[in-house]
Amino acid sequence: MKITTLFVASLLAASVSGCKLVKTGDSEAAADPIAEIVETTFDTKLVPALTEKAAELATLQNAIKGSLDKAGESYGVRVGGAGGGWNFPVKGTATVLEDTRASTKAGVAEIDVDGDGKADATLQLGPVVKGSALRDTTNLYDFSTFRDQIEYAKLGRALNDKAASKLPAADIELKGKKVNFVGAVVIRTASEKPLITPVSIEVAP
Amino acid sequence: MKLTKRLLMSVVALGIAGAMSGTALAADTIAIITPSHSNPFFKAEADGAAAKAKELGYATMVLVHDDDANKQSELFDSAIAAGVKAIILDNAGADASVAAVQKAKDKGIPSFLIDREITTAGVAVSQIVSNNYQGAQLGAEEFVKLMGEKGNYAELLGKESDTNAGIRSQGYHDVIDQYSEMKLVAKQTANWSQTEAYTVMESMLQAHPDIKGVISGNDTMAMGAYAALEAAGRKDVIVVGFDGSNDVRDSIKKGGIKATVLQPAYQQAQNAVEQADKFIKTGKTGLDEKQLMDCILINAANAEKLETFALKP
Numbered sequence: 001m002k003i004t005t006l007f008v009a010s011l012l013a014a015s016v017s018g019c020k021l022v023k024t025g026d027s028e029a030a031a032d033p034i035a036e037i038v039e040t041t042f043d044t045k046l047v048p049a050l051t052e053k054a055a056e057l058a059t060l061q062n063a064i065k066g067s068l069d070k071a072g073e074s075y076g077v078r079v080g081g082a083g084g085g086w087n088f089p090v091k092g093t094a095t096v097l098e099d100t101r102a103s104t105k106a107g108v109a110e111i112d113v114d115g116d117g118k119a120d121a122t123l124q125l126g127p128v129v130k131g132s133a134l135r136d137t138t139n140l141y142d143f144s145t146f147r148d149q150i151e152y153a154k155l156g157r158a159l160n161d162k163a164a165s166k167l168p169a170a171d172i173e174l175k176g177k178k179v180n181f182v183g184a185v186v187i188r189t190a191s192e193k194p195l196i197t198p199v200s201i202e203v204a205p
Numbered sequence: 206m207k208l209t210k211r212l213l214m215s216v217v218a219l220g221i222a223g224a225m226s227g228t229a230l231a232a233d234t235i236a237i238i239t240p241s242h243s244n245p246f247f248k249a250e251a252d253g254a255a256a257k258a259k260e261l262g263y264a265t266m267v268l269v270h271d272d273d274a275n276k277q278s279e280l281f282d283s284a285i286a287a288g289v290k291a292i293i294l295d296n297a298g299a300d301a302s303v304a305a306v307q308k309a310k311d312k313g314i315p316s317f318l319i320d321r322e323i324t325t326a327g328v329a330v331s332q333i334v335s336n337n338y339q340g341a342q343l344g345a346e347e348f349v350k351l352m353g354e355k356g357n358y359a360e361l362l363g364k365e366s367d368t369n370a371g372i373r374s375q376g377y378h379d380v381i382d383q384y385s386e387m388k389l390v391a392k393q394t395a396n397w398s399q400t401e402a403y404t405v406m407e408s409m410l411q412a413h414p415d416i417k418g419v420i421s422g423n424d425t426m427a428m429g430a431y432a433a434l435e436a437a438g439r440k441d442v443i444v445v446g447f448d449g450s451n452d453v454r455d456s457i458k459k460g461g462i463k464a465t466v467l468q469p470a471y472q473q474a475q476n477a478v479e480q481a482d483k484f485i486k487t488g489k490t491g492l493d494e495k496q497l498m499d500c501i502l503i504n505a506a507n508a509e510k511l512e513t514f515a516l517k518p
Contacts, residue, residue: 079497079499080336080339080497080498080499081333081469081472081473081476081496081497081498081499082469082472082473082476082498082499083336083467083468083469083498083499083500083501084497084498084499085499104354105354105383105384106346106349127383128380128383128384130342130346132339142493143493143495143497144326144493144494144495147324148299148322148324149322149334149336149337149338149339149372149497150338150372150375152338152497153338153339153342153375153376153379157379
């Protein structure tokens, strides 16, 4: 059995305690198990899961104003213990007020959801993407099935890179445009401006 | 009946303890084993665990392994012989510690790991692991921002034998290497030591006077580096550390070191004891074995809320 098929099978079985991932000499099979996970789950599992469970950003922000913990219990999942936060799948339609990709590698779109001309949230445009919201917001990727936090972090990075590769190219100026987005966000305090990691941004015609 | 069950458990425990050489302990005891307390981070862990253990009615056996896996193994033997009910451990090596945790398990003593993970699952009951990689990414993101995404920088590495030294460096580079105008001009270990970092920083500065920033694997090295920079009249150099110590907090408040990353050590240690207590009483914790605990960025905006490796609300 090819090591990659075996690996994916055991990942799905979710019982790989103590298993060490070993590269085989098989040059045909993907020697990179992380890339394999991304290829086999991003489009077919992660995006659908986020899209299906996504709360409207405006609804979420209203709920957070009432109580972050209650909003978390209704719409999200708590990750990372004391240092972590509430992870939410999120979607919405907004106007882009600023597109910072020309001036920084950690490019973002400042977005206005409620039409008051002020930025309500930020969409990460890449190429440098921060955080691990895409990895942590669904139950698709369980830390206990990874050898250590380094491997787990590599998955987070690979998912971020994959997501960024699907967004509008840097030469498409987003400022002033209306966009539909789906993504994930981690919120730690009720007052912070959400920094959303999108899996898709569609420019409305 | 509860009383009978407790009596039975105590008899069994005394039986186990009595079967070995060494004195059996009168009260239920939890062993707390960490690296040396000379680093305030590990002292905070030990203090946090001991406080929670006492609160829950346990006696404590507090031991230090000095990052020596052999010494750690001997300490495990002592704890086992003494008949402790559980071991809270910040371990001396991800691979090397598996055997010690396994032998305690074989003798019916559960281990609850904090901070550092081991590379085998199913041996410890809990591994409450500091997400050092995520923390390093946070520190590096702040460092890159302060550097304006460009410039020459140096890196101070931790002790090579400590897994966290490698994890943090990888986390730093995961972020920084995405910025082509950030140039690494010097990279050297100062072995987690403040005095060593002072000397290393001095020589780095002489070899590379155009250094704009220094990213350090931990706070004690950041303190040493900053002292050397200050002595050389180079307070302009941007320094970022890792751990969230009171020393670096004070430096940040004075505008010296610019940022650090907090591992919630005190809370982690307390959580471990709570899980140990639940396991002792019910046979399970109700949680997954591996629990990642995220780190928090500390800079001028929140430094005054930081006290002994915990953020005040």
